[in-house]
Amino acid sequence: MSDNARLIDECENLLEKNELREVYDKLNVIKDMDVELMSIFARTVRFMVNSNCAKNKKEKELWIERGVEVLKEGVEKYPNDCLSNTWYGIMLNVKSKEAGVNERIKLGYEIRDYFEKGLKANPQSYIANHCMGSWCYEVSSLSKIARAFASTFFSSPPSSSFEEALEYFKAAQSADSSNMLNMCRLAQCYDKLGKISEAKEWALKAISLPARDFEMEEALNECKHIAAKKG
Numbered sequence: 390m391s392d393n394a395r396l397i398d399e400c401e402n403l404l405e406k407n408e409l410r411e412v413y414d415k416l417n418v419i420k421d422m423d424v425e426l427m428s429i430f431a432r433t434v435r436f437m438v439n440s441n442c443a444k445n446k447k448e449k450e451l452w453i454e455r456g457v458e459v460l461k462e463g464v465e466k467y468p469n470d471c472l473s474n475t476w477y478g479i480m481l482n483v484k485s486k487e488a489g490v491n492e493r494i495k496l497g498y499e500i501r502d503y504f505e506k507g508l509k510a511n512p513q514s515y516i517a518n519h520c521m522g523s524w525c526y527e528v529s530s531l532s533k534i535a536r537a538f539a540s541t542f543f544s545s546p547p548s549s550s551f552e553e554a555l556e557y558f559k560a561a562q563s564a565d566s567s568n569m570l571n572m573c574r575l576a577q578c579y580d581k582l583g584k585i586s587e588a589k590e591w592a593l594k595a596i597s598l599p600a601r602d603f604e605m606e607e608a609l610n611e612c613k614h615i616a617a618k619k620g
Contacts, residue, residue: 393423400429407601409437417455424472427463431456431476435483439602453487456480464503471511475520478503482520494531497547500524515564519571522557525549526574529581551581569598573608580615592616 396415403412416422416430434456443449457480463473478500485493485500501524507517528549555578561571572595579588592612600606 393426397425397429400426400433404429404433404436409433409440409442413437413452422459422463424463424467424470427459428472428476431460431480435479436602438483438487439604441603449487453480453484457484469506469510471507471514471517473507474503474510475507475514475517478507478520479516493527494547497524497528501547513560513564515561515568515571518557518561518564519568519574522554522561522571522574522578525554525557526551526578529554551578554578555582569595569600570605570608572598573605573612576612576615577608580618585618588615589618 400412400415403415412429412433416426416433419426422430434452437443437452438449443452457477460473460477460480463470464477467473481496481500481503482493485496501521504517504520504524507514508521511517526549528547529551555575558571558574558578561568562575565571572591576588576591576595579585579591592615595612596609596616600609
């Protein structure tokens with residue numbers, strides 16, 4: 390086993406134990422990460438941000454900026470790679486979420502473009518399909534106020550549909566049938582489309598699995614609500 394493969398295995402084992410800071414510190418000092426290590430670094434940053442383990446807001450902002458910086462280098466070094474493009478899009482999305490809905494709208498097209506590049510590089514990728522589904526779902530869920538705000542920045546604001554989101558989530562499910570968050574998103578899409586039976590089926594599957602961060606906890610709570618619906 391090469392040193393790089395050994396490091397990847399070590400980081401994955403630490404992530405399984407939720408040793409997020411150790412993985413972050415271990416990778417943050419490496420000056421020339423390959424694309425797989427970059428994606429692990431971004432995944433770690435995302436978990437750290439979503440787990441509320443920062444000592445303060447400044448520390449969280451530093452993590453996000455470092456994640457964006459590393460993955461920006463990734464798309465420059467690996468411009469046609471699925472992992473570099475998808476995870477750079479994810480880091481931009483993490484950054485925009487911390488800044489609020491207006492910033493998310495401003496970055497909407499850029500984030501989608503990186504997800505699309507990731508999907509083009511690997512159409513069977515779980516993470517690229519899931520991210521495209523999430524983008525479509527979030528855009529479809531925008532309030533009228535948010536849409537009005539978007540129209541001040543774009544002649545044609547970002548648009549999508551729950552039907553489009555569903556197709557991406559189904560493709561992601563085919564690529565990885567064990568991911569709880571994707572099951573939640575399937576349940577939410579079916580619920581938005583009024584397909585209660587299918588929504589409850591996926592919600593029940595999701596709530597049988599554990600949540601790793603507050604994003605997953607929020608999705609699980611909605612799944613519990615969906616599972617309790619009549620029909």
